[in-house]
Amino acid sequence: MMKQWLVKFEDTNTQPYEDWLSTASKTEVATNDRSTQGGSRQWNFNNENEKDELGKLFFERMKYIKEIKQYPLKEITGAWYVEGNQNAYHRLHNHTQTKVGAPMFDGLSCLLYLEVPDAKDTGEFYFLIKHDDGIIRKSTIMPKKGDMIVMPKTIFHGVYPQSSIGMRRTLNIDFNIYEKNN
Secondary structure, three states, X not given: OOOOOOXXXXXXXXXHHHHHHHHOOXXXXXXXXXXXXXXXXXXXXXXXXXXXXXHHHHHHHHOXXXXXXXXXXXXXXXXXXXXXXXXXXXXXXXXOOOOOOOOOOOEEEEEEEEEXXXXXXXXXXXXXXXXXXXXXXXXXXXXOOOOEEEEEXXXXXXXXXXXXXXXXXXXXXXXXXXXXXX
């Protein structure tokens, strides 16, 4: 199992991702059975070639993270886009299983903030990390446009309800990995 960590990149140029999003095939999905709540809307991307293009955009930004150099990326397991406004939130969850009963895989979860409200509360992102001493610590990030978060799929995380009016948009992708000796 991959050690727990989280990396935040700031000031990512969102334009290449916006360009990709403007032409990508997407399907809106119901959010009543997902972590996405509070009036948020979510779309999935199913075209494998398009997901590969998105994966390359994300990997170009995160390829120097030392924690993933020992774990080559194997496949993209999901890609989606979320919009939320006032009262939108995400329940505590992780990305180790795509549905109940599915096998769990190590991998990476990545998200990029394409837009956040011009306000004090942009929907605070929270996460729990188990440290080597066995203690689980909670940390938070108040996101800004261009923030990219990369973490193992095992990290539990969510977003507190956004109190301000204004759109928060994220582009998300998950990768499975395999260890080099496999």
